[in-house]
Amino acid sequence: MRGYQAVRPRFFDAFCAAATDAGIRQVVILASGLDARAYRLDWPAGTTVFEIDQPKVLEYKSAVLARNGVAATAELAQVPVDLRADWPAALRAAGFDASRPTAWLAEGLLMYLPAEAQDRLFENIGALSAPGSRVAAETATTRSEEAGWLNANGWTAAAVRSLDEMARYGRGTLDGEVDEDAFSLFVTAERR
Numbered sequence: 001m002r003g004y005q006a007v008r009p010r011f012f013d014a015f016c017a018a019a020t021d022a023g024i025r026q027v028v029i030l031a032s033g034l035d036a037r038a039y040r041l042d043w044p045a046g047t048t049v050f051e052i053d054q055p056k057v058l059e060y061k062s063a064v065l066a067r068n069g070v071a072a073t074a075e076l077a078q079v080p081v082d083l084r085a086d087w088p089a090a091l092r093a094a095g096f097d098a099s100r101p102t103a104w105l106a107e108g109l110l111m112y113l114p115a116e117a118q119d120r121l122f123e124n125i126g127a128l129s130a131p132g133s134r135v136a137a138e139t140a141t142t143r144s145e146e147a148g149w150l151n152a153n154g155w156t157a158a159a160v161r162s163l164d165e166m167a168r169y170g171r172g173t174l175d176g177e178v179d180e181d182a183f184s185l186f187v188t189a190e191r192r
Helices: 002-021 057-065 085-095 115-127 146-151 162-168
Strands: 026-030 050-055 077-079 102-108 134-140 155-161 184-191
Touching: 002 026, 002 162, 002 184, 050 057, 050 085, 050 146, 057 184, 077 085, 085 115, 115 134, 115 146, 134 146, 146 155, 146 184, 155 162, 162 184
Parallel strands: 026 050, 026 102, 050 077, 102 134
Antiparallel strands: 134 184, 155 184
16 A cells, blocks of 8 residues: 555646646645645646635644645635535635636545445536546546546546556555555546
């Protein structure tokens, strides 16, 4: 799992860099938790990172980072709302502009949602995504339908096995034995 934990953030960081290189200046991190991308990545000027999570999670993260003198490297808009609530309305109220292309991150989230909640999440993302928007998600190998769902719903999607990404970076398993179901897929898509 050490190799996996090293490769996963690198994959999503590269996704963010590719999105901003393509001119996207609006990034939404769903269930952001303690994700520090808004603080540690080198964002182009004019980039806004929206962090959506439970109010107490965002309060805690903000307090710890402020106490340690850490400032965001992008315009940061925290959206304190539960994803089971009307998070699209809260996102818009925080300044999100659905007419602009957006990069969406769902890292470490989908495996905790039942299939119908995943569909609802992606339906909301689709409704808020201008053409050229991008999404990246981590999904359990046994529930790898996301790429197919996205392809059928206005996106061009692809999936890569996390094990392949680990091998690409020389971060394979220590003993050579692999339980495929213990590792995820990384799904990326672009809005048509």
